[in-house]
Structures are given as structure tokens and as C-alpha cells.
Amino acid sequence: MQIVRRSDLMVTLSLAVFLGVAxxxxxxxxxxxxxxxxxxxxxxxxxxxxxxxxxxxATRQRLPSEALHWxxxxxxxxxxxxxxxxxxxxxxxxxxxxxxxxxxxxxxKATDELKLAVAAGAALLLHGRPDWDLPxxxxxxxxxxxxxxxxxxxxxxxFEGMMNLQGPILFSAPAVEYGWRHEDxxxxxxxxxxHLLDFQGSGVDGLPALLAPSSADAWRRLVQEEIQKxxxxxxxxxxxxxxxxxxxxxxxxxxxFEQPDRLRDGHPKLFDALVALFNLDPRSEG
Numbered sequence: 001m002q003i004v005r006r007s008d009l010m011v012t013l014s015l016a017v018f019l020g021v022a023x024x025x026x027x028x029x030x031x032x033x034x035x036x037x038x039x040x041x042x043x044x045x046x047x048x049x050x051x052x053x054x055x056x057x058a059t060r061q062r063l064p065s066e067a068l069h070w071x072x073x074x075x076x077x078x079x080x081x082x083x084x085x086x087x088x089x090x091x092x093x094x095x096x097x098x099x100x101x102x103x104x105x106x107x108x109k110a111t112d113e114l115k116l117a118v119a120a121g122a123a124l125l126l127h128g129r130p131d132w133d134l135p136x137x138x139x140x141x142x143x144x145x146x147x148x149x150x151x152x153x154x155x156x157x158x159f160e161g162m163m164n165l166q167g168p169i170l171f172s173a174p175a176v177e178y179g180w181r182h183e184d185x186x187x188x189x190x191x192x193x194x195h196l197l198d199f200q201g202s203g204v205d206g207l208p209a210l211l212a213p214s215s216a217d218a219w220r221r222l223v224q225e226e227i228q229k230x231x232x233x234x235x236x237x238x239x240x241x242x243x244x245x246x247x248x249x250x251x252x253x254x255x256x257f258e259q260p261d262r263l264r265d266g267h268p269k270l271f272d273a274l275v276a277l278f279n280l281d282p283r284s285e286g
Contacts, residue, residue: 001130001132003056012045013045015044015048016044019040020041024036024037024040054098054099055099058094059094066112067093067116068090070116071090071093074180074181076183077124078123078124085127093116093122097115097119099136100115100118101138102118102140102142103142104142108142108144108173114142114177115140118169118193120189121189121190122193127278128280138168138169138196140168141170143170144174146159147159147162160172160188163195163199169192175188176189184259185238186258190257190258191250194253195246198250220245226252226270236255236262236266237252253274256271256274256278
């Protein structure tokens with residue numbers, strides 16, 4: 001993630017100039033004060049830069065030592081990075097913490113550790129693509145345990161994470177904690193954030209919007225091949241991956257970041273495709 005992207009800066013500047021010129025013409029005709037157009041343009045520019053300014057404010061100071069210790073203990077990818085890449089990872093965590101909204105459901109509390117766990121997942125998925133961003137406006141809800149299809153707390157519920165296109169991201173707090181304490185390819189944060197990247201495209205189709213259009217057809221064929229492998233028992237991906245293309249992608253992302261060597265040995269084509277998509281190899285970063 002970037003504090004400000006050049007493309008966003010140029011668009012904001014162009015719109016501010018347009019507003020300023022238009023306002024100057026109108027105000028000159030009505031009030032004889034064309035200079036007020038500068039004020040209008042300036043205000044328009046400041047409004048358009050509110051997100052970069054918020055990111056700048058969020059990253060002015062380093063993360064607390066407790067947060068840095070947590071990252072070093074629970075995110076092997078971060079631990080293996082050099083000092084400068086680590087600093088960029090930490091900055092991305094700060095941005096995610098500032099831009100996501102966190103709430104607890106029922107008896108669950110949105111603790112600093114749970115917030116950090118979600119922000120770390122965002123930083124991990126976006127590390128190789130600094131020009132990518134998670135979509136704005138999502139609230140993260142932490143449940144005290146599993147929940148059902150109606151989003152109600154239910155000890156017999158089958159969901160530990162859920163992503164809604166226009167709604168919140170739901171997590172079971174114990175599942176979030178488990179995901180970062182065990183490198184077994186089960187990480188609900190990575191799973192649901194992978195869905196979030198998927199949702200930015202044409203829908204829940206396992207085709208991330210940020211995938212190069214020229215690679216779309218090859219990606220679809222690869223996903224279908226991998227689904228068949230899961231269905232026939234010739235895959236190291238868990239059976240849930242065969243549900244549909246979107247779940248295949250999300251399950252593969254979990255394994256890609258948590259057990260990259262195993263995924264590379266078992267599914268080299270899928271592994272290489274994810275390396276290209278995320279622009280990094282989890283086995284060799286450092």
C-alpha cells in the first residue's frame with residue numbers, strides 16, 4: 001500500500017484545477033471575484049487528498065513494541081524480511097489498522113491483538129504489490145466463536161469467517177488466533193481477505209480483479225484443473241477447495257503463505273501462478 005499513488009494525485013489535481021477554473025468563471029460573472037476559484041480548487045484538492053493525509057498521519061510513528069513482537073512471533077514472512085521491507089510491512093499494517101473499522105459481537109472484544117492479526121493479513125497479501133489496496137468501507141466483526149448463516153452466534157454454527165460484498169467481514173475470534181499460531185494452511189484471515197480481493201472483480205468467481213486480463217483464461221483453466229484434483233483426491237488442498245472457484249483460490253492462498261514449500265511440491269503450476277499474482281515467493285523473501 002502507498003501513502004499516495006501518483007495516478008490518484010494526478011486525478012485529484014486535475015479535478016481540483018477543473019473545479020477552480022469553473023468556479024472562477026462563475027464567481028467572476030456573479031460576484032466579480034474570480035480569485036475565489038482558487039479557494040474552491042484548493043478545497044477540492046484537500047478533500048481529494050483526505051485518504052493520503054490519513055495514511056500519512058497513521059504512519060508518522062512506529063508500531064508499539066508489543067505489536068512488533070507479535071509480528072515477529074506469528075508472521076514468519078515478516079520475520080524473514082530485511083530491515084527496509086520490514087519497515088514497509090509495518091507501514092502497511094498501520095494503514096490497515098487506520099482504515100478498517102473493528103467491532104466485537106456479543107461477548108467478543110475487538111482487542112489490539114485481533115486487530116493486528118487482521119491488519120497483518122492485509123499487509124501480507126499486498127506486500128508484493130505496493131500499488132494494490134483493499135477496498136474501502138468494510139467493518140471487521142469479531143465473534144466469540146462460530147456463527148450460523150444468519151450471522152448469529154451459534155456453538156453449532158459452521159462458519160468461522162465470512163466475507164460480504166457490501167457488508168462486514170466476519171471472523172470467529174478463536175479462529176483468528178488459531179490461524180496465526182499454527183502454520184498448517186488454515187488461516188481464516190488470509191482466507192477471507194483473499195475473498196475480498198476476489199470480490200473486487202466481476203463477483204465471487206475465483207478470478208481476482210487485480211489479475212492481468214491476458215492471464216484470465218489461463219487462470220480459469222488452472223482453477224478448474226485444481227478443483228478436479230481436489231474432487232478426485234489428487235490434491236493437498238483440503239476438500240472445501242472444491243466448493244467453487246472462489247473457495248479454491250482462498251484455500252490456495254492460505255497454503256501459499258503458510259506452507260509454500262508444500263504447495264510448490266504438490267502443485268507447481270498453481271504455486272507459480274500465485275507467485276505471479278502476488279509478485280513474491282514466500283520461500284525466498286528476506
